[in-house]
Amino acid sequence: AGPYRCDNVRIRAQAVATNHPPHGAFRGFGAPQSIFALERHMDKVARAVGLSPEEFRRRNFLHEGEATATGQVIREKIELDALLKRAFELSDYHAKTKKFAALNAVNAKEKKGIGFASFLHGAGFTGSGEVYLSSVVGVEALATGRVRILTASTEIGQGTTTIFSQIVADALGVDFESIELAQPDTAYVPNSGPTVASRTTMVVGKLVESAALGLKQTLLSSGLLQASYSQDEFVAACRAYVERYGALRSFSKYEPPPNVFWDDAKYQGDAYGAYAWAVYVAEVTVDLVTYETRVDDFVALQEVGKVIHPVLAAGQIEGGVAQAIGYALYENVVWREGRMVNNQMTNYIMPTSADLPPIRVYFEELPYAYGPSGAKGIGELPMDGPAPAILNAIENATGVSFNEIPLMPEAVMKGLTNQ
Structure with missing residues (x-):
C-alpha cells in the first residue's frame, strides 16, 4: 500500500507460464x-x-x-x-x-x-532475509597503521570504497587516506552478503562501523592508545599491538535492530x-x-x-x-x-x-x-x-x-x- 495508511488490504497474485526468457532482479526488484x-x-x-x-x-x-x-x-x-x-x-x-x-x-x-x-x-x-544471511564484516589494522576493511561487498561504481573508507575514518578518527579495502573475495574476507537490495551502506556499512569501533576499543583496552590521540599515536599503537599480540582485527556480525520481527509463515x-x-x-x-x-x-x-x-x-x-x-x-x-x-x-x-x-x-x-x-x-x-x-x-x-x-x-x- 505504499506510504499510505490502509486498514484493509487484499492481495491476489497469479503465476503465468511464458515462452519468454527468464528475467533477473535489477534495481528495485518489483x-x-x-x-x-x-x-x-x-x-x-x-x-x-x-x-x-x-x-x-x-x-x-x-x-x-x-x-x-x-x-x-x-x-x-x-x-x-x-x-x-x-x-x-x-x-x-x-x-x-x-x-x-x-x-x-x-x-x-x-x-x-x-x-x-x-x-x-x-x-x-525483506523480512528475515538479513537474519538468514548473518553477514560478517572485519576491520584490520596493520603494523604500519594502515587500516584494511574486510568485506565481500563489491564496488560497482556506486561508491562503496569511498563510503566504507569514510565510515572507518570517522569511527577511528584517522586519515581517510590510511584506509583500504581488501579484495572482496570470500576466500579471504568474511561473507557480508551480496551487493544488492539497497543494503550496502545501511546494513554492511553499519557492520563496518561497528567493527572499526571494536578495533578502537581493543587498542584502548590494551592501554596502548589513549582516549584522545593523533594519527601518529594511532600508528604507534597499532605497531605496538601487532608486535606484542599479533594480528589486530575486529569483526562484527549482523543483529537485527531492536523491536524488528518478521513472521515468515504469515x-x-x-x-x-x-x-x-x-x-x-x-x-x-x-x-x-x-x-x-x-x-x-x-x-x-x-x-x-x-x-x-x-x-x-x-x-x-x-x-x-x-x-x-x-x-x-x-x-x-x-x-x-x-x-x-x-x-x-x-x-x-x-x-x-x-x-x-x-x-x-x-x-x-x-x-x-x-x-x-x-x-x-x-x-x-x-x-x-x-x-x-x-x-x-x-x-x-x-x-x-x-x-x-x-x-x-x-x-x-x-x-x-x-x-
Whole structure:
C-alpha cells in the first residue's frame, strides 16, 4: 500500500507460464512495477472521489505510530506532508499547474503537464532475509597503521570504497587516506552478503562501523592508545599491538535492530528495518504531431537518513532517475516468436544525456538510529518514482489516462485519437 495508511488490504497474485526468457532482479526488484500501478491508481481514485491528487494523498499518508499493510508499526519519524509541501515548492507545482492549463487551452501542437509520485523503498533484504544471511564484516589494522576493511561487498561504481573508507575514518578518527579495502573475495574476507537490495551502506556499512569501533576499543583496552590521540599515536599503537599480540582485527556480525520481527509463515511484521521516503515531480511536454513525450524538468526530493557523502548520494539519485526515464518512455522490449527482436543498441533505445531533463536532487535528513552515522540505503529508491510521476504528468497534459510503460509514441497516438 505504499506510504499510505490502509486498514484493509487484499492481495491476489497469479503465476503465468511464458515462452519468454527468464528475467533477473535489477534495481528495485518489483517495487518500480508495483509503485507505478499504485501511484497511477492514487491519481485516478482521487479524481473519482472529487479530490485533488495532493489532498487525497495527504488524507492517507502514514504517520509515526501507524502500521503498514504488513502490520509494521512505523517507529521512525516521518514527515510526508512536509516532504510533499517542499517538493511542490521546489518544482513550483501549483503555479505551473495553472500556467500549463492556460497554455494548453490555446496550443494545438503540444501539451504541457506536471505530475508527482509519493513513495517509499525499504533498505536491506525483506523480512528475515538479513537474519538468514548473518553477514560478517572485519576491520584490520596493520603494523604500519594502515587500516584494511574486510568485506565481500563489491564496488560497482556506486561508491562503496569511498563510503566504507569514510565510515572507518570517522569511527577511528584517522586519515581517510590510511584506509583500504581488501579484495572482496570470500576466500579471504568474511561473507557480508551480496551487493544488492539497497543494503550496502545501511546494513554492511553499519557492520563496518561497528567493527572499526571494536578495533578502537581493543587498542584502548590494551592501554596502548589513549582516549584522545593523533594519527601518529594511532600508528604507534597499532605497531605496538601487532608486535606484542599479533594480528589486530575486529569483526562484527549482523543483529537485527531492536523491536524488528518478521513472521515468515504469515508474511507479516517488520518488512524492513528502515524506509527511505520520497516525492518526485515531473514536468513534461507531449508533442501532438509526433506523439513523443519529453521530460522538461524533474525534482527528486527524498528523506534517506543522514547523507554520508552528498556527491555520491546525488549521483545515485540522478542515475536512478535517468534509468527510470528510459523505463517509462524509451526502453521497449519487443518479442516475436519467443525472441527479443530489438536486441541491439541501434533498435533498443536508451536515453542519452540529450534526452534527459535537468534532474534536481534534494535531501531531507532524519538520521536513522541503526544506520552508520544515521544513514539509510538509497540505491533502488530513485527507480521507483519517476515512471508514475511522468505518466501522471502526461495525463495532466492530455486529459487521457495511460497505464502502460514504456509509453511509446504509438500508444500515445492511439490514446489521443480514440478519446
